[in-house]
Amino acid sequence: MAPTWQSLLATSPDALDHVLFHRSRNLTGPSVVSDYLTAQFRNPGDILSVLLLLGPDIVQRAVAQLAGRAVTPVAFFFRLGCLCHGQLIPDADVGNTIVVDADTGHRRETKSWVLSRLLRDANNRLDSSMKGEAAHMPPMTEEDIHNPTNQLKYTHHSGPPKQAWEALRVTIYEVNKSPPCLHGVPTLDWVWYSGFVVILLQLVIATLAWALANNWGTFLVTCSGNLLAIVGGSLPQWRQEKWACPKSGGATVILTQGNGSRHAIVVIGQRKEKIGLDLEILARGTRTTQASWTTRIASAVLAFLWVILLITVSGLEENSWYLLGIGLLGSIQNLLAAGAPRDPSALGVHLTYKDVIRADRVAEVLKAAEKYRPGLGISLLDIFFPGSLRVKDEDLKFWREALRSRHAPNKYGTPVNRIPFAECPIDRIDEKASEPNDDIPAIGLGTFQPDPSKYPTKSVKQSVLWALKAGYRHFDTSLRYGDGQGEREVGEALRESNIPREEIFVVTKLENVYHSPEDVEVNLDTSLKNLGLDYVDLFIMHFPYAYKKTANYGTERDANGRPIIDIDLSRSFNVTWTAMEKLVEAKKTMYIGLSNFSSPKIKRLLQTAKIKPAVNQIECHPHWPQKGLVKLCQDNGIHVTAFGPLGCMPIPSLVGRTGPGPLEDDTIALVARKYSRTPAQVILCYLLCRGISVIPKSNDEARIVQNYDCIFDMEESDFTLIDNIAGKDGERGVRNLNTLDYLGFDNYNEEVEEP
Ligand SMILES: NC(=O)c1ccc[n+]([C@@H]2O[C@H](COP(=O)([O-])OP(=O)(O)OC[C@H]3O[C@@H](n4cnc5c(N)ncnc54)[C@H](OP(=O)(O)O)[C@@H]3O)[C@@H](O)[C@H]2O)c1
Structure with missing residues (x-):
């Protein structure tokens, strides 16, 4: 041993x-x-190099605090900031910072260094100003109100008068219209200057070491250390990551740590004037992932030089106290800088103080905030009262009105009925372009006409125009619908409406004869040309299986006129998906998604997909609720859109259902009578309650309007009634689309993949 x-x-x-x-x-x-x-102790040279390796976290935070100008004054003491996952700026070290859009109520937790520090420092200032605050007195119980002795519990102790108790404070700022320097560029405060002062002191000590002890090595190390530190801290990527957002105005946002915290900051945005940082995008942090090659190369060179410096330091056998003192000073500066409280301006966010709202009850503060600026209070309501707020009778009208106005259409007539569905797949939007929507309008218009000959020409265009007028902003089409005629008419209607492009959500599809990777882009290019657009919001693989194509993308058919399946290509939908992913990079579509994908196919796709599908568009209605598949999608963050939500248009070759559809269902009729709604509205509302967006098709104006007005308060018992029409697990369900008879295999088999 x-x-x-x-x-x-x-x-x-x-x-x-x-x-x-x-x-x-x-x-x-x-x-x-x-x-x-x-x-x-006389000459502690051994530990010098050890000390030089300590504290990378502190250094990274110190640089994160100080970076922003051409030069970052970080004093030498350390190892240079490390390049973690290609990212320089560390994630926020203050938890639970939430950023809420005060108009829409959209909320996101943020890891942004700037935003979390902004809130932390404001909270600290508030805490110190509230040191003398009175203790919180809970409201008197009914019993104590009638018992004078017990009331003593509610009196303050004698002593100097205290500041009144505040349950919540909302501090209101406005983006500064004439900032001391550009938005996203920090003002220089004592923390920044302290860097230079310390570097100067370090150089003085090093000069003394040279003059008194004839030790020029210490001077050399101090100069080189500081130079490496300053160069490393001044890499432009620090600045880019720190303010990774457009700087031409943003929405009004609220920053808070949520329920339990006692402070919220409102920043009134100047989007119209195009002034200030877009704090919502900064909060999303979607533009911080890529380290530039300059940074990578510079970091490698700096790391190499740092090793050389370490070796040099180990060679300094004498007069080590000088270098220890220099390092100590540097570490003090780094520690101070890493934690120092700062003004918003020193964080590059230039604000002007406007007002403060405070009271001893949170509900009161929220009400006052809502009165101050519509949207403010209601956006915070869910956060500070996650269950729900028991509203006093006299306040009921007030909050109803607040809710109503938040859901009112915007200036383009777009109402709020969107479902969050996906995060931006990759960072692909440049500063000038608008951000992609990460929500999908819950109610869209289907535009499939199984028999176009039945409808007057331009009927799709007319339906889209009616729908736009009714408030629809989501349109589902395909290259296959009328051989591109559907897309052309959708495009014409959109142009004619003059509604800005970014207000509309357009979906089109990859058709079965375009599954070869080299054909995928051809399909989308043709669709974009038909639509007259330069991008669609969502491009989905219409079916997982592929047809054999003829010249000019026709479908090869057998003697009975049935499409011939390209088995190999059908089984390689992962390869087709990879080609679709490239279209996101090419900015031709914001998102990509699936349609008619069963559970086993989704699982296989997820194994190789670089970009997760945003959507699976599937047949879904009360007679075919697809509970298992919907759960799988939702568990995996894939939004479900229901096609054929009213029971589908009967496509003669594909009809599976023989009996009455959901529109004729007795249970639906019963619920519809109870709420004075139509069966179509009940069905659509049921699907929306499941978090599923719907795309009913109609060519009738009244029905288009009716279908859009389908959001109402459905009692849970009625929801369950509808949910059980096809059995608790959907076991009695009947689907409309059936590939078995038509194509010879069951595309929808939930157990095994076919073909
Ligand atoms: N991804 C896929 O594989 C796929 C497959 C099929 C469909 N889709 C998409 O999903 C959309 C909707 O599906 P779908 O068109 O098959 O079926 P659907 O929307 O379920 O049903 C449309 C049928 O319902 C009627 N209708 C509409 N509103 C009504 C109302 N309020 N009361 C009574 N009847 C009403 C329509 O007639 P009127 O027009 O006369 O009002 C039409 O006959 C399609 O247009 C297409 O965009 C996708």
């Missing part, structure tokens, strides 16, 4: 020296340890 280090020590004093001091010396007597310690 190998001897342990304890047994070695017991037998050999040399070993003790070796283990403790890593050097072998001749031991001559009991005073040797004290001799060694004295020598070590």
Whole structure:
């Protein structure tokens, strides 16, 4: 057995020296340890290089605080900031910072360094200004109101008068229209200047070491260390990551740590004037992932130079206290900078103080905030009352009105009925372009006409125009619908409406004869040309299976006129997906998604997909609720859109259902009578309650309007009634689309993949 280090020590004093001091010396007597310690204290050169390796976290935070100008004054003490996952700026070190859009109520937790520090420092200022606040007095109980002795519990103790208790404070700022420097560029405060002062002091000490002890090595190390520190901290990527957002105005947002915290900051945006940082995008942090090549190369060179510096430092055997003092000063500056409270302006966010709202009850503050600026109070309501707020009778009207106005259409007539559905797949939007919507309008218009000959020409265009007027902003089409005629008419209607492009959500599809990777882009290009658009919001693979194509993208058919399946291509939908992913990079579509995908196919796709599908568009209605598949999608963050939500248009070749559809269902009729709604409205509302967006098709104006007005308060018992029409797990369900008879395999098999 190998001897342990304890047994070695017991037998050999040399070993003790070796283990403790890593050097072998001749031991001559009991005073040797004290001799060694004295020598070590006289010149503690051994630990210099160790100290130089400590504290990368502190350094990274210090640089995160100070970066923003051409030069970042970080004093030398350390290892240079590390390049973690290609990212320089560390994630926020203050938890739970929430950023809420005060108009829409959209909420996101943020890791932004700037935003979390902004809130932390404001909270700290508030806490210190509230040091003398009175203790919180809970409201008197009914019993205590009638018992004078018990009321003593509610009186303050004697002593100097205290500040009134505040349950919540909302501090209101406005984006500064004439900032001291550009938005996203910090003002210089004492923290920043302290860097230069400390560097100067370090150089003075180093000069003394040279002058008094003739030690020019210390001077060399101090100069080189500081140079490396400043160059590393001044890499432009620090700035880019710190303010990774457009700087031409943003929405009004609220910053808070949510329920339990006692402070919220409102920043009134100047989007119209195009002034200030877009704090919502900064909060999303979607533009911070890529390290530039300059940064990567610079970091590698700096790391190399740092190693050289370390070796040099180990060579400094004498006058180590000078360098220790220099390092100590540097570490103090770094520690101070990493934690120092700062003004919003020093964080590059230039604000003007406007007002403050405070009271001893949170509900009161929210009400006052809503009165101050519509949207403010209602946006915070869900956060500070996550269950729900028990509203006093006199307040009921007020909050109803607040809710109503938040859901009112915007200036383009777009109402709020959107379902969050996906995060931006990759960072692909440049500063000038608008951000992609990460929500999908819950009610869209289907535009499939199974038999176009039945409808007057331009009927799709007419339906889209009616729908736009009614408030629809989501349109589902396909290259296959009327051989591109559907897309052309959708495009014409959109142009004619003059509604801005970014208000509309357009979906089109990859058709079965375009599954070869080289054909995928051809499909989308043709669709974009038909639509007259330069991008669609969502491009979905219409079916997982592929047809054999003829020249000019026709469908090869057998003697019975049925499409011939390209088995190999059908089984390689992952390869087709990869080609679709490239279209996101090419900015031709904001998102990509699936349609008619069963659970096993989704699972297989997820194994290789670089971009997760945003949507699976599937047949879904009360007669075919698809509970298992919907759950799988929703569990995996894939939004479900129901096609054929009213039971589908009967496509003669594909009809599976023979009996009455959901529109004729007795249970639906019963619920519809109860709420004075139509069966179509009940069905659509049921699907929306499941978090599923719907795309009913109609060519009738009244029905288009009716279908859009389908959001109402459905009682849970009625929801359950509808949910059970096809059985608790949907076991009695009947689907409309059936590939088995038509194509010879069951595309929808939930157990095994076919074909
Ligand atoms: N991804 C896919 O594979 C796929 C498959 C099929 C469909 N889709 C998409 O989903 C959309 C909707 O599906 P779908 O068109 O098959 O079926 P659907 O929307 O379920 O049903 C449309 C039928 O319902 C009627 N209708 C509409 N509103 C009504 C109301 N309020 N009361 C009574 N009847 C009403 C329509 O007639 P009128 O027009 O006369 O009002 C039409 O006959 C399609 O247009 C298409 O965009 C996608």
